[in-house]
Amino acid sequence: MTNKTVLHAKHLASGAKMVDFYGWEMPINYGSQIEEHHAVRKSAGMFDVSHMTIVDVQGTDAKAFLRRLVINDVAKLTIPGKALYTGMLNEAGGVIDDLIIYFFSDTNYRLVVNSATREKDLAWMTKQATGFDITITERPEFGMIAVQGPEAIAKVGTLLSAEESAAVEGMKPFFGVQVGDLFIATTGYTGELGYEIILPESATEDFWQKLLDAGVAPCGLGARDTLRLEAGMNLYGLDMDESVSPIAANMAWTISWEPTDRDFIGREVLTAQKSAGDQPKLVGLVLEEKGVLRTAQKVITEAGEGIITSGTFSPTLGHSVALARVPRSVKVGDVVEVEMRKKLVKVTVTKPSFVRNGKKVF
Amino acid sequence: MSNIPSELKYATSHEWVRLESDGTATIGITEHAQDLLGDMVFVELPDVDDSISVGDDVAVAESVKAASDIYSPVSGTVIAINEELEDAPELLNSDAFGGGWLFKVKLDDASELENLLDAEGYKNSIDED
Numbered sequence: 472m473t474n475k476t477v478l479h480a481k482h483l484a485s486g487a488k489m490v491d492f493y494g495w496e497m498p499i500n501y502g503s504q505i506e507e508h509h510a511v512r513k514s515a516g517m518f519d520v521s522h523m524t525i526v527d528v529q530g531t532d533a534k535a536f537l538r539r540l541v542i543n544d545v546a547k548l549t550i551p552g553k554a555l556y557t558g559m560l561n562e563a564g565g566v567i568d569d570l571i572i573y574f575f576s577d578t579n580y581r582l583v584v585n586s587a588t589r590e591k592d593l594a595w596m597t598k599q600a601t602g603f604d605i606t607i608t609e610r611p612e613f614g615m616i617a618v619q620g621p622e623a624i625a626k627v628g629t630l631l632s633a634e635e636s637a638a639v640e641g642m643k644p645f646f647g648v649q650v651g652d653l654f655i656a657t658t659g660y661t662g663e664l665g666y667e668i669i670l671p672e673s674a675t676e677d678f679w680q681k682l683l684d685a686g687v688a689p690c691g692l693g694a695r696d697t698l699r700l701e702a703g704m705n706l707y708g709l710d711m712d713e714s715v716s717p718i719a720a721n722m723a724w725t726i727s728w729e730p731t732d733r734d735f736i737g738r739e740v741l742t743a744q745k746s747a748g749d750q751p752k753l754v755g756l757v758l759e760e761k762g763v764l765r766t767a768q769k770v771i772t773e774a775g776e777g778i779i780t781s782g783t784f785s786p787t788l789g790h791s792v793a794l795a796r797v798p799r800s801v802k803v804g805d806v807v808e809v810e811m812r813k814k815l816v817k818v819t820v821t822k823p824s825f826v827r828n829g830k831k832v833f
Numbered sequence: 834m835s836n837i838p839s840e841l842k843y844a845t846s847h848e849w850v851r852l853e854s855d856g857t858a859t860i861g862i863t864e865h866a867q868d869l870l871g872d873m874v875f876v877e878l879p880d881v882d883d884s885i886s887v888g889d890d891v892a893v894a895e896s897v898k899a900a901s902d903i904y905s906p907v908s909g910t911v912i913a914i915n916e917e918l919e920d921a922p923e924l925l926n927s928d929a930f931g932g933g934w935l936f937k938v939k940l941d942d943a944s945e946l947e948n949l950l951d952a953e954g955y956k957n958s959i960d961e962d
Contacts, residue, residue, distance in 0.1 A: 503923075503926070505872040505874075693897065761875045762875065762895065763875070783897060784874040784895075784897050786897075812900060
């Protein structure tokens with residue numbers, strides 16, 4: 472059974488090449504994924520992310536539940552609309568999923584999780600909810616559009632009512648606000664400014680069309696992947712999964728160690744890993760010569776072997792970049808080798824972030 | 834359905850061959866092949882004067898999605914390569930049968946071309962994929 476988003480007909484009308492993405496028929500590109508990539512870096516592009524899973528967690532114990540469920544601490548969220556990126560771990564400290572949590576009040580939160588992990592995420596949350604006075608409600612009745620790029624906010628602005636414009640005016644990064652039918656958030660997966668907009672399915676096609684008319688380029692999963700990789704953002708299933716610690720996936724910054732008495736799932740294992748200091752780490756790799764670094768290629772360093780978790784050609788930089796998991800003693804600036812198509816090539820280790828706001832950052 | 838010019842010969846591995854009036858052959862990859870690979874980012878070509886045989890992996894087309902070996906559909910000596918592809922690999926996407934040509938060969942044996950598919954045969958072979 473293949474799922475289709477509410478924008479399926481719109482994609483076909485724009486000439487999209489459709490592919491199966493974990494049970495969803497989604498656009499991979501509308502002709503050229505590189506042109507779509509550049510549209511987001513230089514102007515504005517949009518992605519149908521209606522396949523993503525929205526889950527509302529509400530009730531007296533919502534805060535206590537989430538403080539147990541995820542590695543970041545939702546108690547840090549005090550301003551309504553503030554968002555938090557974090558991970559949800561199993562008891563062994565492996566990443567079940569990464570997610571964004573929007574805070575509305577201590578009894579009302581919205582989670583956006585990956586569609587590929589929807590079933591196990593919901594099952595895990597339901598299992599962990601025992602003893603907490605909460606409701607967990609999936610919200611499949613919404614569409615979701617990510618509009619990203621230096622001109623994204625201005626272009627979306629032309630479609631908003633006075634009330635909606637006032638609500639998003641001056642909104643800082645990583646916030647969301649519900650105004651009428653629209654939930655508008657300053658989040659994204661590209662390293663550019665923009666919005667992610669959640670809206671009723673019945674209004675989604677019309678909103679997409681208006682964005683098209685405003686000159687926003689439709690972009691597929693291909694461009695979404697090169698953009699997120701340039702921005703150094705993890706993709707679940709490639710850069711981390713249930714066998715990987717967040718410490719080994721550049722997610723340590725999403726762990727709240729304080730207060731020490733917060734008993735989140737996986738805490739014991741992470742604490743032991745942290746004091747042992749033996750977890751590998753996720754770094755960036757840059758290949759300046761011809762060729763493209765790819766997932767699963769072996770990385771050879773003086774400290775031992777590592778592996779490329781995701782690699783691609785960077786359209787912004789004009790050469791290949793990758794995220795790789797390597798021994799912790801490997802340092803930024805080191806030159807290491809990658810086994811690529813039967814030969815060894817030299818690559819430079821960087822921080823796991825390559826492009827932000829259209830500019831090289833390493 | 835992609836374009837399959839009737840005047841060319843084809844290999845099942847998606848290369849095309851055009852026999853020129855001077856008896857040399859020009860080789861490229863088909864529109865169908867570039868469509869499967871997506872946006873090209875690098876092309877590695879053989880060197881001029883290389884001696885090549887049918888089935889040799891002589892070139893690589895690397896797209897955002899994957900690196901794909903290109904096999905020579907003919908035997909002979911490479912007499913020219915498309916140097917424009919160094920800076921403009923996207924020619925393989927936009928003009929697979931024209932500006933996106935890869936290399937030219939002085940053929941050892943022109944009768945070898947008879948082993949290749951015509952447009953109809955190639956169309957059937959990709960319909961089976």
